[in-house]
Amino acid sequence: xxxxxxxxxxxxxxxxxxxxxxxxxxxxxxxxxxxxxxxxxxxxxxxxxxxxxxxxxxxxxxxxxxxxxxxxxxxxxxxxxxxxxxxxxxxxxxxxxxxxxxxxxxxxxxxxxxxxxxxxxxxxxxxxxxxxxxxxxxxxxxxxxxxxxxxxxxxxxxxxxxxxxxxxxxxxxxxxxxxxxxxxxxxxxxxxxxxxxxxxxxxxxxxxxxxxxxxxxxxxxxxxxxxxxxxxxxxxxxxxxxxxxxxxxxxxxxxxxxxxx
Numbered sequence: 503x504x505x506x507x508x509x510x511x512x513x514x515x516x517x518x519x520x521x522x523x524x525x526x527x528x529x530x531x532x533x534x535x536x537x538x539x540x541x542x543x544x545x546x547x548x549x550x551x552x553x554x555x556x557x558x559x560x561x562x563x564x565x566x567x568x569x570x571x572x573x574x575x576x577x578x579x580x581x582x583x584x585x586x587x588x589x590x591x592x593x594x595x596x597x598x599x600x601x602x603x604x605x606x607x608x609x610x611x612x613x614x615x616x617x618x619x620x621x622x623x624x625x626x627x628x629x630x631x632x633x634x635x636x637x638x639x640x641x642x643x644x645x646x647x648x649x650x651x652x653x654x655x656x657x658x659x660x661x662x663x664x665x666x667x668x669x670x671x672x673x674x675x676x677x678x679x680x681x682x683x684x685x686x687x688x689x690x691x692x693x694x695x696x697x698x699x700x701x702x703x704x705x706x707x708x709x710x711x712x713x714x715x716x717x718x719x720x721x722x723x724x725x726x727x728x729x730x731x732x733x734x735x736x737x738x739x740x741x742x743x744x745x746x747x748x749x750x751x752x753x754x755x756x757x758x759x760x761x762x763x
Contacts, residue, residue: 511582516574637657
């Protein structure tokens, strides 16, 4: 605690080649006492923009999502730490809630979760399982650690967690092509993870799980209420599941799954 004997806040961001989004991301957390960007080798203006906006930048080779985020946690000295990604922005409502929370947090409170609202194909997606997509992102320093392998990392907190109501705004995909590239990359990681856990029944997973995923997202979770973008979300969600199991099947045959041609 340094800033006039009040609790302080640091924001940690990990990034790679995010020059078109990092400025809005960092501007949304300008209320923080400290901003740290951990960059894994950007070749665009990501690092320059971050420095221009007052962020401290550390360039570090990519060790994986959880490891990079844990490194970032260990580099800041504030009382509280907010972890966000370069494609996310803190809404004014969430910023006000965070400031109020850390100013009067009881000793037993160790963290907070936030709802995440995603912008996709020209609209906010509020159904299909994409909202509220609640994530734990705020933690008292020393009371949390990122855990998990591949793409399923989570911030595990030692102590009570409070649910905040302000949205973390997520600008996850630049378009359908970017969405497909991300699916290709993430399904490779997911298939490798399933293979490492000796997951079986890849062929059955390809046949049964994709249509079930579509029905769940589009009908049970009312994705149809998001119009055509909701349909795209549900179809590509189903495709993600199909590709994940197809790559697992490929791995089990001895051919390595790959996200590159």
